[in-house]
Amino acid sequence: MNKQTDAMHTPGSMHIASFCCHGERSYDIVYPCHFQGFTNDWGYRTVESGLQNAYQEELEQLNHTIRDMDAHLEALRATPVYTGSDLTEQVLESIREGKRRNLSQAMPEPYFGRLDFHESGKAGPTPLYIGKFGVEKADSPELLVIDWRAPVASLFYSFTGGTESAVYDSPEGAIEGLVYLKRNLVIRKQILQRVVDTFDREGDAMAVTDEFLLYRLGENKDNKLRDIVSTIQAEQDAIIRAGKNNALVIQGVAGSGKTTVALHRLAYLLYQYRDQVKAEKMIIFAPSRMFLDYISGVLPELGVGHIQQTTFADWALELLDQEVKLADPAERLRYWFAVGPKRPVMDDSAPGRFKGSLAYMQWLESLLDAYEQSAVPDADFLPWEGKKLPRATIREWFHVEYKHEPLMKRRERVLARMKRWIEIELEKVWEVHLRKEYKKKSGEKLRAYTKSWTAYTPFTFYKELFNPDSRPAFISEEAAAFVPEELRRATWTAAKKKLVHTEDFAPLLYIRQRFDGIHGDLRFDHTVIDEAQDFSPFQVALLAMHTKNGSFSILGDLSQGIHAYQGIHDWHEMLDQFPEDSRGYYTLNRSYRSTMEIIYFANEVLKNGVPEPPTLAVPVFRSGDPVALVQAGGAALAGRLAEAIAAHRSREGAGTLAVLARTEERCRELHAELAAAGCAVNLIVPGQQQYEGGVSIVPIYMAKGLEFDTVLLVDVDAEYYGATPQDAKLLYVGCTRALHELKLYYGAEPSPLVADVEGDFVARGK
């Protein structure tokens, strides 16, 4: 092989070397200047100094690992698959199957990191190779590669440099020792592509450097979110490895890795608590089907399958047996994101805030209690003349004997018992003709009694609460007055058409759990709520009823709370629902997605609209082009966009680009104008199920949670974005979707959110 080495100095005393093989592939090594080697336990030659040696050493190690894995896999494949009924053999077969699967999954990229750790009291530093899947040696149960979720692997993430000893928690207690080397390795299809040393005890660099992270962040992304196992940061690792029985609330700035961290946490919990949690019993709530499609790659990459993934509305509709329909969400969005004089006010009287409050839940609870008290029909049961089943007895059955059953189940049981009671009483009647007559009569009476005892579904009960014509007896006048008249009328009008809004789902499911209970398969081992700032306290309370041991990951960003008409305004609204000793609040302030220029700019936007913004994002040191503020509006805009899109497409390896506008209507308009200009792009509107990547035009609220290499934000005019918290958050969400490049277009007058933004991170142009 004809290798060329090209070494050069970079800031921070690092060397970068690239190796080219016949111009086909290039291998880069980023490496501290004064690399000193040591003899390792594995019998490999010590690294003396210099770049090629480290690369060569890792190449040999990789070849050795792959040979071992190949041999192991071959041996496993050669063992005939056991299909018999012997239990021990079945267990052994499933272990072999697990190993076969692990080895096959690990083979293309066996590991991504190496940590040389000298455990106190043990001989010499041991190189630990860390990968996505743990792999045993072919001829012994010793580990060749350590699973990234294993306790010792936590050092790879939590170690931030320095000479002091490092500690990790193992099942045997805290283990202490010294870290000698932290090395990142890029292996693709079994080819070693890159070796980056981010810490070397013997060298100059005593703090872990971000070189490798920056290299990963600088890459263009495709249309799916990816795993980050090789570059998880210490603050993210702390969340991933937090205990299972805790409700974690994570406030993280845009691009801080909240979604990614939540997915890695699921993989961790499945590994660490494998006897207690099952993938099928974990659930992720995400804002839309398209978002779920966007994140769908991460869990399989981590070797995790079968986790339930849904939106709150889809989950609720299924539980409600599709008895209701969700009123057109697009209409809602049109209303809340309207511009001009039509702009609505988002305060606590908004339907979403009102019906999403814990006060509303308590109101419902008191109505259900009142209904429970009056549920048994107000009369004795008289199956035939002279025979009576007193109401007091029926009430005793309902309120005492079946107390632990859910309401509708209790009704069924009482009615079944009444039927049995009739049968017993009939047996006491000796005259045949009388018995026949009583049987007929009692059957009719029982049917009438059953009818008088309304069998509500959650929806029919809920609907009755808003009925203007007949108020059920269990609703007092005072209770009825709790709901503002306008909201009562709107809810009733929609309910007549079997339509509900998002904020009605938690109340409906709350009624459902009182009526039918929560069956075992609806209790989750762990619940993830992404974009949780858009969830209501009531939704969280409801999910807590469905989640065992308060095991939650609740992630969001108040600065992105663009659906403030239904979401929370403060994390306490959620956090305070969990006991103090089993909840945790974390903040993630570093943003990994965007360049420094984009983050600085987005922070200014936020500050100009939100009087007291929550924590501002801190960028990683990754620089790109300044954010461009371009004057182009009206008829000229489509032409300018088409130019920018053409320039983007002409770039080699062009990634994703999104044109972001405020409303769906505006997106449709621009989509048509671009098409007329010969520029075809994907139009993404509410209801979209998949995200295809490429070039798209999207309303900002639909782009939430997604990211694009380039973002072109249009209509950044005073008319569309005023200096209000709501508009600032919307524009902030738009800006922070961009990884590498951000351009904002305005027509006549730029929005006050951007007009005075100054600094070398912004460039103005025509």
Ligand SMILES: Nc1ncnc2c1ncn2[C@@H]1O[C@H](COP(=O)(O)OP(=O)(O)OP(=O)(O)O)[C@@H](O)[C@H]1O
């Ligand atoms: N430790 C990391 N190493 C490499 N990339 C990372 C890391 N953490 C996050 N990222 C990348 O940053 C981007 C943002 O991640 P993610 O979407 O999970 O953030 P988020 O906090 O959910 O963002 P938002 O709130 O804006 O939707 C992704 O491209 C992700 O791969």
